[in-house]
Amino acid sequence: MDILNALVALANFVIVPGLAYGAQLAIGALGVTLIYGILRFSNFAHGDTMAFGTAMTIIGTNALLAIGITFGPLPTALLALPFGIAATIGLVLATDWLVYKFYRDQKAKPVILVIVSMGVMFVMNGIVRFIIGVDDIRFADGERFIITAREFRDMTGLSEGLAIRTTQVITVVVAIIAVALLFWFLNKTRTGKSMRAFSDNEDLALLSGINPDWVVKVTWMIVAALATTAGVLYGLDKSFKAFTYFQLLLPIFAAAIVGGLGNPIGAIAGGFVIAFSEVTITYAWKKVLTYLMPESLEPDGLVQLLSTDYKFAVSFAILIIVLLFKPTGLFKGQSV
């Protein structure tokens, strides 16, 4: 019984939140990794692209709610998501045409593009604040819980409860769909294959008649869709605030790099590595250990390895440790 209680406590505070957060990071990191693999620079504006997509989805959600459309027990934001994605595709394609194309044609060094993306980051951040302000916005509606702690306790007779929020399940399901679609696209379609060829060897791809402009356009579209999805999932799970998305950039980069920049499978693995290390290192293990240890050995402290405020620090410490031992990430990333 104690072991079961310990498992439930672990699931409630570590596994379920870790899975949801990991899925959000993984979709975010996929976007960063695609840009790196095909356009060959680290996109600092990615966090703000996510914020823009989410802001657009929130506006769409409000419009739907205003005319009385809801999604039943599911958040209405899922219905508004295609609108958010379309708006974000428009934004990134415009940005590419106005800003990045010039440097691509010049064959500027990757590091120049990184600095350019910082400028884009400032502008997008400003635009998002113009559109939606700086307030904290909660836009999750519908059922809040699939199962609450009390229901779980009554059902199983255990003393520990397990609460699973709707947004957590939606996050994982949507993430699985998004990743499956992406891999199907990259492996089965003609455009997807040319994207992979372009990423592996640009010159060879050009020689075999791949249209680089089209590859770049499709990449941006996919990235916009991924960024909006990741942003909306994160916003549903926590809340939307323009500034938090900029901070989210840090663990997303860490995830992409830990997995190996330019490697989609790595990005997914990296997302979960970062998420679970953040959660387990800052979780107070006292409850779980109390169930598992004999009474005489029970811990008196919280048994927390680091305080919760060190969350971002953890993702970076892991990033640096991985980089020191595997300079191109866990799965082999590209090195330009």
Place this chain on the structure above:
Amino acid sequence: MNPIYKNTALFGLVALLLLGTGLVQGWNSALLILNMGLISAIMALGVNLQWGFAGLFNIGVMGFVALGGLATVLVSTPPVPEAWQAGGLRIFAGLALGAATVVAAVIAQKQLQGRVRTIATLVILIGGFFVFRAVFDPAKAAIEAINPASTGNLGGLNLPVLLSWPVGGLLAAGAAWIIGKTALGLRSDYLAIATLGIAEIIIAILKNEDWLARGVKNVIGLPRPVPYEIDLQNDPGFVERAASLGLDPVTASTLYTKMGYAILFTIVLLILLWLAQQALHSPWGRMMRAIRDNEVAAEAMGKDVTARHLQIFILGSAICGIAGAMMTTLDGQLTPGTYQPLRFTFLVWVMVIVGGSGNNFGAILGGMLIWFLWVQVEPLGLGLMNLLSSGLEDGSALKDRMIESAAHMRLLTMGLVLLSVLRFSPRGLIPER
């Protein structure tokens, strides 16, 4: 146009902008902008040393600036004897243990082979972590329990606050050495993101380790290198002199202290500029640029690229540390919560790129100009929005929205300035010669 005339004109423009601010918004505002502009110029000088001279992509500026701020507290505040008694020695013993663990792990990495190496490293790191916590945690708790409303930390050395400026540089240099030793082997993108992360780690430590500098409880009322306004107002000699200049004593005293800071900051800026110019035109500076332009060729010529990179990384970071200490001195308080990468890292980068990377004068111009814009864009934007919406009815939703959004003009403008400079004048306002 002759570059000398052009550059003088550009600096003249900054001077005009400041004079204009003085005439329109008052001299106090103008001096406030000037002082932070001087500090920003120093930060830009540090980043320019790393990026402009050596092509090192460091976006962890914020961390070094924050370390400079920490130095101000550690140098200038009085010590807390009770806290030292409660756990002073023990906390340092804990830190020493932590450091010993890392050193032991590094030695194990170097000396051992194969699976033994992995296991030994893990055992040392995990075991060391728990020993460290066992020694460190009780001491931390004991210190933080002492009068937490006003202290709760170990305090500082009670030395003159001016001394904290070089100490801030040293602290940042020390951190840069550790970071450089581990991260400088990485490629440019990876290095950038690693430095970004390390800056976040430094801020997280500043926010959480209350025994060090009170964390988010902030340290206020730091000593000042210039006289207090209230003392000046009570000084009959000063009041008389102010009256002879036609100023009331309150205004005169605020201007006097701000002028004092401006003079101190200008002295530091000029010294650093002179040093940076000497470095740029020395064989060392030429070597750095050669490494920046073609690392492989420089290595083939027998230059130790890694060692030179480490050197310039430390020097540039130290300058950022000095600037950080100066800023905290000017503010009179350390507030770790205010360190944001947008303001203390990315804005400094905008300064360097806009001013002209690789040129020290460019970095200084960029620092002053961009800081001026950063401060003034909001009132200017508000004025603009008022003008644009003047035709609209009072209280209309669009008008309110427009006026409200003026507050968000800053980031947008900074981004547009950066993007236009990168596009139309990629070498900056004062290009490298």
